[in-house]
Amino acid sequence: MPVDAEDDLPEQIRVRREKRQRLLDSGQDAYPVSVPRTHTIAQVRAAHPDLEPDTATGETVSVAGRVIFVRNTGKLCFATLRAGEGTEIQAMLSLDKVGEERLAAWKADVDLGDHVSVTGEVITSRRGELSILADSWVLAAKTLRPLPVEHKPLAEETRVRQRYVDLIVRPQAREVARLRIRTVASLRESFAARDYVEVETPMLQTMHGGASARPFVTHSNAFDIDLFLRIAPELFLKRCVVGGIDRVFEINRNFRNEGADSTHSPEFAMLEFYEAYADYRDMARTTRELIQEATLAVHGSLVFERIDGETRDFSGEWDEVYVYPSVSEAVGREITPETPVEVLRELVEAVGIKPEKTWVPGKYVEELLEHHVVSTFVRPTFVMDYPEDTSPLVRAHRTQPGVVEKWDLYIDGAEQGTGYSELVDPVIQRDRLVAQSLLKAGGDVEAMQVDEDFLRALEFGMPPSGGVGVGIDRLLMNLTGLNIRETILFPLVKPE
């Protein structure tokens, strides 16, 4: 080991390395393959819920945990051991029980952060703290880096970059890590109860489609072709419906090569589900039920307090508003799919938004909607019946020309999901995708490609169907009040 490199280490890391070496030199193992462990800390706590102070149980156990506090006195040492899930128990090491040599070794060798195994009687201290009075102890794993201060919050960046440390010291980090999968498990249970089939469709795609977004591009050496990381599973799930998987869902990652901020991550978890013989209203109801069931699974109530202390109410039926009427009301004049684009442009510019030349008329309407209407919805709200020209995969409204059967679900002013009566006419679908590809040729990097295989699938006949996409990260954000980086265990960050 180069001496110079050692000298450059911070003092506390150097000291811990020396302790490790000292243990090895004396024939002890700093990282034994196994240590005594008869019970988890949680099991010991559960078995002795309310002992009186200064009680001896006569029961001997071996527990293991990370040392997070030490209170070493001359002949009686105390330590708090913490299990991975956060349960804690006190270890007591006395001169009588472990002997002079092992007590001295404890004081000299054990640092905050080390994993240790302690064997001894379950007792309570005179102050009533549930403890293991050690007959023996052994190091389970030496920690070479000092833990951060327990009682000062870690800097947000350190929490994100070193989530392992965050998980050790911050209860909420442990809680959120489990919350995500509890939410996803609830969704899967809800789908199972509705006879849905879960599938996994390609992440690596030769065409990108199903959403308007810039894809990540990668390369297959075997095929010598460029591939796209998927921006959405939509076109494959529809192939499933064509093939007769009438109720199908997928929960998996999408990748979009776009900005990252407190509400957007380049990779994010997405739920999409499709149901034959359902329309967008059926899908809205199912979506509400899924989210309500997940809310119950996480919070136990549809009226709940988030981690940030705010209260939200997801109970009952959810509000429905309509795009053109609500925009009309907001701008003080009637807006319809026939409203000339010049009028829309004036209204958009009047609120300080700069139109781009690729915008179609419906885009202006959506901008007005977002600016005037949507941010006011705290309670979950379905915004229904969108412009046709911004939704190339949606079926035309059954009675209103220029409008499609689509809703967006807004919670707390942010889009939580979207649902359609799906477009299943292969001829109209082809026209829409060709129009998209022309936009793409004109420089719109988010426009879709003409996916011939998808069109061929539709030509085999897709039953009338409803489809929904729900952002899982967004759902967690809405259930907790956290930003997106807190809901993702290891969010993408630039290298240090």
Added chain:
RNA sequence: GCGCCGCUAGCUCAAUUGGCAGAGCAGCGGACUCUUAAUCCGCGGGUUGUAGGUUCAAGUCCUACGCGGCGUACCA
């Protein structure tokens, strides 16, 4: 992208007008057989994000770059 703010000990943070770089916890040495973020005595620990510049003197002022946060624009 653009604008503003930040980056100091292992961690969390101070440092007045440009004038000896500090504290708490953690660490090291010592005392202590019922502690609870133990206490008491003593001692170490810094390339102030990186590279330049101005100045007798730079954590502090200037320039560039890196990383981060917030705001703003686009996307879920």
